[in-house]
Amino acid sequence: MTPASLIEVDFTLNGQPARVRCEPTRRLLSVLREDLGLTGAKPACGIGRCGACLVWMDGKPVNACLLMACRLQGRSIETIESVGQTEQSAPVREALARAGGVQCGYCGPGLVMMLTHLYRQQPRPDAREASAQLCGQLCRCTGYGGLQRAVDLLFAD
Ligand code: FES
Ligand code: FES
Numbered sequence: 001m002t003p004a005s006l007i008e009v010d011f012t013l014n015g016q017p018a019r020v021r022c023e024p025t026r027r028l029l030s031v032l033r034e035d036l037g038l039t040g041a042k043p044a045c046g047i048g049r050c051g052a053c054l055v056w057m058d059g060k061p062v063n064a065c066l067l068m069a070c071r072l073q074g075r076s077i078e079t080i081e082s083v084g085q086t087e088q089s090a091p092v093r094e095a096l097a098r099a100g101g102v103q104c105g106y107c108g109p110g111l112v113m114m115l116t117h118l119y120r121q122q123p124r125p126d127a128r129e130a131s132a133q134l135c136g137q138l139c140r141c142t143g144y145g146g147l148q149r150a151v152d153l154l155f156a157d
Pocket of ligand 1: 042047053
């Protein structure tokens with residue numbers, strides 16, 4: 001039986017059914033990392049400003065540090081553990097590697113999730129639009145030169 005202060009939510013996680021029992025205001029990032037053992041989405045700012053925790057909900061990017069568990073019921077969540085293995089993210093991973101787009105790698109999962117989201121859009125944004133869309137992805141190491149080169153590789157006309 002679920003204690004009164006807890007809720008039970010059923011959702012899809014990386015294509016598989018998932019169920020968690022937790023406080024309704026618990027954040028998805030902590031559910032993923034602490035309850036479900038998925039540590040790809042990274043904790044950083046905790047206030048939705050850096051994109052280190054980015055996942056997809058129903059195919060759209062969301063910051064998992066802001067998303068409350070009570071909003072998960074019936075949703076589909078995809079994380080870097082799944083998306084990072086797929087063909088759809090392969091060009092993004094290759095471009096980041098070729099361009100030296102990441103250094104320590106902490107921002108990498110969020111970057112791959114956002115870039116893959118942009119790359120699969122139809123019509124695909126151009127490099128300038130893609131760069132603008134990356135304004136919420138912060139990197140503490142690289143100075144963004146490599147990231148910009150990766151964007152140019154991916155979104156060149
Ligand atoms: S940790 Fe979620 S946006 Fe920074
Ligand atoms: S490569 Fe270190 S935070 Fe981006």
